[in-house]
Amino acid sequence: GESVGLHLPTLSVQEGDNSIINCAYSNSASDYFIWYKQESGKGPQFIIDIRSNMDKRQGQRVTVLLNKTVKHLSLQIAATQPGDSAVYFCAENRNQGGKLIFGQGTELSVKP
């Protein structure tokens, strides 16, 4: 079964605030993690990735943190905007070729 899961199914934030979306994984052999954003009626869109030899990686307004000790992954979105409203999925690669295992997803809602 799937082992990548999210702590909260929904998250509501005020525009301009920072958002933090969490993800837990169980396979210590996983060495590559990705966050995807999925808007209604669309396919998943790549946001940011991180390899297991890193603890933190920053992109434009987004930061991914990886804690291998407790098998936890988080996505931080700075100054959240209405356009950030979507479902966010974490995914892991367990060294099984390119296959990614997805979590259930967190729906982010941004209030203006």
Next chain:
Amino acid sequence: NAGVMQNPRHLVRRRGQEARLRCSPMKGHSHVYWYRQLPEEGLKFMVYLQKENIIDESGMPKERFSAEFPKEGPSILRIQQVVRGDSAAYFCASSPLDSATNEKLFFGSGTQLSVL
């Protein structure tokens, strides 16, 4: 550089009919993956193919489902004798030729299959 192209965008079938979903990977990509997504759920891996080869089909149902990625043309996900439980969004993703290192997948917009 066009992205991953899937068609049709929406597909309606009656129980017992066949469904064929097509996927053209991004230019230069030779790895194709199919995922299924039920409403308000995550994406579930189905199958991973390279040109003319099935690499990993551990997520494919044992019956009625098949996939191919021929030397020429798109990848096809085929569902025979569809049932209502097959109703879902089916996403295709692709990645570059060199998958020796883990790579992010690029997803298409999906095919929404509805079985009446």
